[in-house]
Amino acid sequence: MIEIKNLSKTYADGTQALKDVSFTVEDGQFLVVIGLSGSGKSTLLRCINRLVEPTEGQIIWNGTDIAAAEIADLRKIRRSFGMIFQHFNLVKRSTVLTNVMAGRLGYVSTAKSIFHRFPKGDRDMAAAAIERLGLTDQTNKLARELSGGQQQRVGIARALMQEPQVILADEPVASLDPVLAHTILGYLEQLNQEDGMTVICSLHYLDLIQRYASHVIGLRDGRIVWQGDSAAIQTMTDKEFKDIYGEEAERVSAGRSATEADRG
Amino acid sequence: MAERTLQSRIEVKTKFSPPVAGVASFVLPGLGQMIVGQVYRGILLLLAFGSGLGIYVWRIAEIGRREVGFGAKFGKAIDLEPMFFILSLVVLVIVWLLIAYDAYRCVQQGKRGGSGVFLSILAMFFVLGWQISQIDVVRMVREAPDALPPLSKVLWPWKAAIEYDIEKELGDARILATEEGDIPVPNVPLADEPYLIATPTQGELSTQDPDTGELIPGTILTLVGGNFRPNIETAIWWKDPNGNEFQIRQEGQYVSAVTDDQGAFRIEVIMPYRLTPPSAVGPLYHDVFALQTREIGRPKASEALRLTVERMIETIFMGMMATFFGIILSIPVSFLAARNIMGGSRITMGIYFLTRTIMNIIRSIEPLIWALIAVVWVGLGPFAGIVALTIHSIAALTKLYSEAIEGIDPGPIEAVRATGANTLQTIMYGVIPQMISPFISFSIYRWDINVRMSTIIGLVGGGGIGFLLVQYIRLLDYRSAGIAVWFIAVTVAILDYVSAEIRARLI
Numbered sequence: 001m002i003e004i005k006n007l008s009k010t011y012a013d014g015t016q017a018l019k020d021v022s023f024t025v026e027d028g029q030f031l032v033v034i035g036l037s038g039s040g041k042s043t044l045l046r047c048i049n050r051l052v053e054p055t056e057g058q059i060i061w062n063g064t065d066i067a068a069a070e071i072a073d074l075r076k077i078r079r080s081f082g083m084i085f086q087h088f089n090l091v092k093r094s095t096v097l098t099n100v101m102a103g104r105l106g107y108v109s110t111a112k113s114i115f116h117r118f119p120k121g122d123r124d125m126a127a128a129a130i131e132r133l134g135l136t137d138q139t140n141k142l143a144r145e146l147s148g149g150q151q152q153r154v155g156i157a158r159a160l161m162q163e164p165q166v167i168l169a170d171e172p173v174a175s176l177d178p179v180l181a182h183t184i185l186g187y188l189e190q191l192n193q194e195d196g197m198t199v200i201c202s203l204h205y206l207d208l209i210q211r212y213a214s215h216v217i218g219l220r221d222g223r224i225v226w227q228g229d230s231a232a233i234q235t236m237t238d239k240e241f242k243d244i245y246g247e248e249a250e251r252v253s254a255g256r257s258a259t260e261a262d263r264g
Numbered sequence: 265m266a267e268r269t270l271q272s273r274i275e276v277k278t279k280f281s282p283p284v285a286g287v288a289s290f291v292l293p294g295l296g297q298m299i300v301g302q303v304y305r306g307i308l309l310l311l312a313f314g315s316g317l318g319i320y321v322w323r324i325a326e327i328g329r330r331e332v333g334f335g336a337k338f339g340k341a342i343d344l345e346p347m348f349f350i351l352s353l354v355v356l357v358i359v360w361l362l363i364a365y366d367a368y369r370c371v372q373q374g375k376r377g378g379s380g381v382f383l384s385i386l387a388m389f390f391v392l393g394w395q396i397s398q399i400d401v402v403r404m405v406r407e408a409p410d411a412l413p414p415l416s417k418v419l420w421p422w423k424a425a426i427e428y429d430i431e432k433e434l435g436d437a438r439i440l441a442t443e444e445g446d447i448p449v450p451n452v453p454l455a456d457e458p459y460l461i462a463t464p465t466q467g468e469l470s471t472q473d474p475d476t477g478e479l480i481p482g483t484i485l486t487l488v489g490g491n492f493r494p495n496i497e498t499a500i501w502w503k504d505p506n507g508n509e510f511q512i513r514q515e516g517q518y519v520s521a522v523t524d525d526q527g528a529f530r531i532e533v534i535m536p537y538r539l540t541p542p543s544a545v546g547p548l549y550h551d552v553f554a555l556q557t558r559e560i561g562r563p564k565a566s567e568a569l570r571l572t573v574e575r576m577i578e579t580i581f582m583g584m585m586a587t588f589f590g591i592i593l594s595i596p597v598s599f600l601a602a603r604n605i606m607g608g609s610r611i612t613m614g615i616y617f618l619t620r621t622i623m624n625i626i627r628s629i630e631p632l633i634w635a636l637i638a639v640v641w642v643g644l645g646p647f648a649g650i651v652a653l654t655i656h657s658i659a660a661l662t663k664l665y666s667e668a669i670e671g672i673d674p675g676p677i678e679a680v681r682a683t684g685a686n687t688l689q690t691i692m693y694g695v696i697p698q699m700i701s702p703f704i705s706f707s708i709y710r711w712d713i714n715v716r717m718s719t720i721i722g723l724v725g726g727g728g729i730g731f732l733l734v735q736y737i738r739l740l741d742y743r744s745a746g747i748a749v750w751f752i753a754v755t756v757a758i759l760d761y762v763s764a765e766i767r768a769r770l771i
Contacts, residue, residue: 051682079684089675094697102693106684113685114692155679162683 001026002048002166002198007057007067009043009222017043019222021057025200025215027165030192032209033202034226035219036245041202044219045168048200049081050074079106082159082197086171088151092144096135096154099143100126103161122161129157133187149180156187167191169201173208181205185212206241210234218244286368293360296367305370309363312385316359319392320352348395355388414742421746427566428559435460435489436553439535441469445547458491458527460554469550470537482535489554492527496556500531503551504538512536512552521554529554568744571732576751578646579728583715586650590657590714591707597623597658598665605669619662627659631717635726646727653714653721661710668702701770712763719752 002025009018017040025031033041046052048059050066059066066077082103090099104122105113112118118126130139133153138146143154152172159167169188173181189212191197203209209216216233218226218240226244228236280288280300289296294310297303327344328337341349362381369378435458438448448465467483492498500519503509512519512533521529533552540548565573599605601623606616634652642648677694685693722730729748736745 049682051678075684075686077684078682081682083679083682085675085679087675089673089679091676091680091694091697092673093701094693098693098697102680102685103683105680105686105689105693110686110688113689158679158683168682 001060001062002200003058003060004048005058005060007044007047007059008055009040009047009052010055017222018047018054021219021222021224023217023224023227025198027198028192028196030189030199030212030214031201032213032216033200033219034204034209034216034244035202039219040222041219042170043222045083045170045200045202048166048168049078049083051083075106079162080165081168082162082164082166083168083170084152084155084159084172086174088143088148088155088175090143090151090154090158093142095140095142096130096138096146096157097126097140099154100130100157100161103158106162126157126161129160132160133157148176149183152176152180152184153187156184156191160191164197166198166200169199171202171204174204181208188212206236210236220244280371282368282372285371286364289367290360290364293363294367296364297370300367300371302370306367309366309381309385312388313356313359313363316356316385316388316392319396320356323392323395324349345395348391352388352391352395355384355391359384359388414740417742418746418749421743421750424741424743425566425569425747426563428563429561431558431560433458433492433556433558434553435492436551437462437487438465439485439550439552440466440547441535441540441550442546442548445549448549453490456491458554458556459489460552461488462486462552463488467535469535469540472537479537482537484532484534485552486530486532487521487552487554488528488530489521489523490526490528492523492529492554492556493558494523494525494527496558497522498529498554498556500533501553501555502536502538503553505544505548505550510536523556568736568741568747572729572744572747572751575722575729575732575748576755579718579722579730580715580755582646582649582718582721582728583653583711586653586657586714586718587707587711589650589654590661590710593654594658594661594665598662598669601662601666602669604672623659623662626655627663629656631656631721632724635721635724639725644725644727649718649721649726649728652726653717656717657710657714660713661706664706664710665703668699668706671702672698705767705770708763708766712759715759716756719756 004024005022007018007021008016010016021040021044033044035041043052047054048066050069054067057067061077064073064077066074069077091102094102098116101116101118101122104118104126108118108122127136127139130136133156135150135153135157138150138154143151146154152175155172167188172188173184176184185201185208188199188201192199201212203213210233213233214230216226216228217224220243226240285296285300287296288299289306289309292310293313294306294308297306297309299306324334324337324341328340331337331340338349359381362384366378366381437451437460439462440447450463450465451459451461453459453461463486464483467485470482471480472478473480487500489498498521500512500521501509502512513536514534519531519533521531523529535550538550597619600615600619603616606612631652634655635649638648638651638655642651672695676698677690680690680694718726718728718730719733720730722728722732723734725731729752733745733748733752736742736748
């Protein structure tokens with residue numbers, strides 16, 4: 001269970017990305033965070049594993065406050081949070097295998113990892129993760145030689161290497177076309193339902209949200225403006241959607257169908 | 265551009281009639297265009313015509329600098345180079361008239377007018393440039409035959425790449441060239457050694473008439489040789505009392521005899537001109553000798569070839585060392601010149617701009633100039649070349665490296681940190697893989713450039729093969745120079761290929 005209490009983040013330039021955000025994520029939830037660009041979704045996700053330092057508030061996870069954790073403990077905490085990114089964030093000039101092995105860095109000693117020496121168990125685990133994501137043929141290719149969908153699968157394999165309990169997914173399908181979006185979210189759903197991982201994911205499209213989310217949080221200007229479970233999402237009204245997305249809601253909606261028509 | 269084309273279709277509304285604009289541009293080129301609103305075009309035409317006219321007047325003043333008054337200068341110029349000065353005057357007048365016509369058309373057609381006037385300006389500068397840069401195609405064609413022998417030697421120099429051991433056959437006779445002293449006893453034929461008998465054994469050297477400077481021939485010597493190898497050209501040499509040896513020339517030709525079937529010959533030579541130092545006292549004995557040379561044994565690499573290979577190796581290593589030092593020194597500097605690293609505060613941005621500026625200045629100075637400075641600094645030789653190339657490499661690599669650092673994607677670094685990696689692991693897995701191939705690629709590219717540069721840096725004393733090449737060229741030894749040129753060309757071509765291959769694999 002992750003309990004977020006009164007979380008605020010103010011950047012050095014004065015931008016208030018999060019304003020007193022509090023919510024709870026039960027284990028096994030598929031929580032989708034929605035909101036406009038700049039509403040604080042990315043900051044929220046990055047505060048959870050402290051890629052971004054929160055200004056105020058607590059993040060209680062299994063009884064420890066991540067926000068107050070020491071650096072040494074933070075490494076151990078981070079490896080329980082697998083993270084995948086909108087732009088995949090792979091090292092493009094490294095091979096798929098090296099990128100996947102990087103997910104294991106939180107477990108191995110610094111000296112050995114610098115010389116790319118990983119225990120046999122870790123190497124087998126990488127092979128299994130790569131196979132699970134259907135990338136075995138690509139193992140020794142450079143990441144940049146892969147298509148977008150394949151790169152995101154490498155990103156998931158890397159997260160799997162952390163043996164995570166939580167997956168943080170920052171707009172994982174925003175750079176992919178709709179068919180691939182379903183493939184990638186399908187993998188996340190599998191991790192959520194079969195492996196019992198908690199998923200916290202930011203998404204833009206209402207149909208994807210309705211299809212995959214078990215719970216939803218709506219952010220607007222750094223505040224939570226909407227909260228609901230699966231049933232509430234299915235019956236979410238235009239007005240509620242508009243509350244989250246503001247005046248631009250209709251345009252976003254129209255833009256979405258137009259974009260999908262284009263891509264289709 | 266599209267916007268301008270549109271504008272040019274819009275009618276120019278002006279109170280001036282076409283002839284007024286034409287006359288204005290006739291009085292002052294470009295004025296007509298300016299007053300009807302085409303200010304930019306008018307200024308451009310005025311500047312073009314003005315500079316053309318200025319250059320024309322300058323060339324007249326230059327060629328007639330000893331004459332007084334413009335008329336006289338102009339006359340001299342027309343006299344000496346009628347083609348150029350008449351032709352360019354015609355072109356200038358055409359340009360002038362076209363500018364006036366252009367102004368007329370600007371108003372009449374309400375548009376910008378054609379580009380013909382600019383073509384005529386281009387022609388004007390072409391004619392002026394031809395004369396200023398002293399282009400002389402006639403001479404180039406006429407004297408092409410003179411360039412052929414050295415060119416053919418440079419293109420196919422391999423005759424100078426091999427040499428043989430020389431076997432000599434020698435017969436020597438002593439000659440007294442002064443009044444006093446014992447007259448040498450004439451040689452007698454020897455049984456089985458080459459011999460040379462000179463008659464007489466005393467005579468006078470050729471001298472120069474102190475008034476007319478004409479050569480007064482000396483005593484004629486009859487030389488009889490024997491026991492030489494038969495049917496071979498035999499050169500006649502002279503050796504003065506100081507031990508200087510030279511082959512005797514008569515009427516511009518080297519004197520030589522050809523032996524008969526028995527290895528004997530007979531020839532008459534005039535005692536050569538040789539300046540006797542005024543301080544010389546006592547009898548002065550000269551030697552005349554007949555010399556046959558023969559190449560024996562296996563061909564072996566000539567000195568030129570050996571030196572070329574040695575210098576070439578030196579050159580490659582010069583380039584390598586300079587690149588090596590350049591890489592080591594530019595890596596720390598390149599971080600100071602990377603905006604994403606130095607963007608933190610005003611002080612670091614100040615360092616960033618300072619580093620960039622210094623590096624840009626160093627880079628804009630050619631390695632050859634740096635070599636001139638380095639030669640003064642550390643003396644002639646390869647080290648000076650290395651210093652010069654290192655300085656230039658630091659500046660060039662700093663630019664390339666810092667751009668590679670600026671191009672680092674922060675995404676993967678964030679992703680590696682998110683896995684729980686520590687700082688060192690993040691650098692190894694997130695930063696280094698992104699930088700390594702551009703770094704290697706740029707370094708190999710620089711090595712390629714440095715070897716190419718070190719082949720010519722010797723021209724100013726920086727060591728390497730260029731040093732050898734420039735010496736051969738100055739000695740007019742075109743064959744040896746050709747060997748050096750070939751080695752440079754082949755090395756550079758190989759290096760070019762190898763470096764391109766490696767870089768293509770890295771990127």
